[in-house]
Amino acid sequence: MSVKHGLLGLLAQKPQNGYELKNSFDKIAGGFWDVNYGQIYSTIDRLVKDGLVISSVEGKESVERRVYQITEKGVKEFKDWLDKPSAKIRPLRDEVFVKLAFMYPFDKDAILQLLAEQRQLYLAKMAELTRQKYLLSRNGISRDNLMTDLLLDAALFHAEADIKWIEHCEAKLREFEGEPPVSDG
């Protein structure tokens, strides 16, 4: 859903073609979110179909040269979306959980090994992100990089949550299977 609104927002700033749209999107998402041309074009087509965007054909040759423009209806849709808070919690589409669902209850040791390795990987990733964050803050937070800072924070908080959940899983799995708890208060 955010791809749709992201594109609307970009077009609300100024009309752009597909190539420009991809670049702008990448800049905003800050390297976190890979969107490819396929997603962009399929989304744009839907937007055109819904009457939120119109395409003006400049040249007869390539699709990429088509310039898209936002309609009044599109502007309204975008503004409504901007002002309304999200009602749903993030969907849990964690790969780890899926793996877990398949492995349990067959191979407990393998599960614990997986969880430990995943946890370490998350931590390593967090360390990397923290380093970036530190360098950013050392050079000073300005209007330009504030969003990047917040984005890094988002990633870190989510990674922290994942790590906490994994630690929690480890503790519960151990206890449930009859092993004494890892720690005592």
Added chain:
Amino acid sequence: MVNKVEMKDVSKIYKRGKSEFRALNGISLSIKEGEFLSVMGPSGSGKSTLLHLIGALDKPTSGNILIDSIALSSLSDDDLSQIRREKVGFIFQQFNLLPTLTARENVLLPLKIANRVSSEAYRYADEIIETVGLKEFNNHLPEEMSGGQMQRVGIARALVIRPSIILADEPTGNLDSKTGEEILNLLKGCQEQYKQTIVMVTHDAKAAAYGDRIIRLKDGQIEEEMEVTNALPISNI
């Protein structure tokens, strides 16, 4: 380059009546100069005890600890006090400032204790106070300061004697996440600017992530270890 801290097969055993409790169980660890080490682990894993021993607050039951090549096991209580006041900077979770002293006086306290009263020492202290962003709170009492400000005092106080090693015990435990971030950035900055060796105990992954090396304790031993420069786990003990 000699390691700042060397621990060989260190154990700490507490006797409770007839039973004994092994807080640390044969731990070996080396800490390089200028390194930022994060120590994680659940309650009871021994991470606080580890900090106590490195900080010369207590002596190991067995094994060797060397700080700057000085062996702690053979030292008397007075000698340990000397080590603390000359070589160790401690940052506490509860800040632990003396309530009747202003911010500046709290920062200068270790100098008074170690009897370093030269003008050079005071100049360095003022520089630290500025770096840490405390100058406008110099004359405030702890009761007039926020948690973040108090922890800045704590950091400045730890730095002021140019210690061989800085030990931080859950430094952001009592702070909200934004203030905690500021404090951790500050600590990291001190590592860079003043080449301080830092050991931080925490159960907060976001704080631990500031370290160059992250170890995880379980039942008094090192369970996992990770070097952040490679961003890959080293071993899984």
Added chain:
Amino acid sequence: MLSLFRTFNLRYLIKHKLRTTTIIFGVALGVIMVVSTMLVNQSILRSYRSLVDKAAGKTDLQVMSNTDSGLPASMANEVASVKGVKAAIPVVHRDGFVFIEDKQSGVLLVYGIDPNKDKVARDYEFIAGRQVKTGEDDAVVITKTWARENNLKIGDRIGFAGVEGIKRFKIVGLLANKGPGQINAGLFAVIDINAARVLFNRIGKVDQVDVVLEDEEKPKVVQSRIDTRLDGRAEVEIPATRGLEVQKTLEGMAFFLNLAAMLAVFVGAFIIFNNLEMSVEERRFGISVLRALGLGRKKIFSLVVLEAILLGFVGSAFGIIMGSLLAKAMSQALAGFVVTELRMRATDLGLTPQILLIGVLLGPVVSAAASVGPASRMLKVSPIEALKPFETAWRPKSSAWKLTISTLVFLIGVGLLTVGLFIPKFLDIISKDTRQLANYLMLAILISFLGSVLLMPHLLSTLLSILIRCGRLCSFTLRMVFDNMRRVPGRTAATITGMMIAIAMMIAVTCHAGRLVKKLSMLREKSFAPDW
């Protein structure tokens, strides 16, 4: 170090004014009592001694009137004829209102003497001038002390109020400050006996006959001979004995004041101890932080003791001033009583360097001693406490040998007291000197109290343990109270023992004061110079 003291100790003291004041009060309490007692004892006893010893001089017996009208002059000759009497010296004496340049200047004890005979009884030593001569009816000898006080010299005139108005006398001699020159603390004058008789309307009379015995005669023997001879017309006394009685009474009073002072110091020490304990315990956390930061144990110890010493000096200063004032008040009260009864003047309440030194040092020494307990307890504060700021369910371990020593000290003290009070034979073995006996008793009392102080915490702990075990009988609040007391048995015991001593003191004072007053009143009747 000093700056540490300033921030850690001084600021705390200034912030907690009530606690600080209480400690200073505890110090001052002891110092006030000790200083004032020393001053009063010094002045009163000195005055008295000077009066008794000096007035009697070498006299062995004194024949005195049992009425106000004096004795016939012929009695002196009668007495002289009794076997064993070497000399019988007549004396007329009165309190004379003295006038210097027509201004009333107090009262002097005036002796009218026979200059030839009197030197057998008293050794007059002159610093200037000479003794009055027989028949010289306007010559007077005064003491150098009094002369100096009033800027008088040989040749000046003073007046005495007599039955015919003020009679003027010329000063012919100044007595040195020893022997008779110290009679009545210097408020003493000598004139010819006949001049005295005229002045005070004692013609044909004497007020007393001083008797000097032949060598080898016993005073008691001759006393009964004179008694027989006089057949009740006069009283015959041995001045030494009478003096001794009063002296004993006064010394009893002095002993008692000393005891009160010592107990005041004790109670003061408790107040200091209690409050120091609390103030140090309140700073326990700060101390643990200082330890974590590397401050050595010895330094912590000295910081606490130094604070106590500082408060001790402040308390001493206050105590010396208040003590002097109290001494003046006590002396006025006592002197008012004693002077009318016994003719004494409270001499200057000078703070001798000795008393001053004791006063100055007493405060800090007692404070320092009281601070050793709390300071040592702080030595045990572990730096790790700084990392775990919660209270432990710590209970002091009672050690068997502490209990043994406490019980021993207590039993020794009580034993010495019991033996001293109830087995007179034992006392004789110790010594015959009353002053030494007094000291012995005081020591026994001190040891007893010390023993109770040491023993009390143990008794308390036992009592509390028993009480707590009857847990179901106690309400929850009460159980918490008992548990609290059990955590700091030293402090609780100190409070209890302090109260015990205070109550003991009050009872003793009340009983003894009554008896003292009665005894001194009895002696008033035997005083050696009736009033106008």
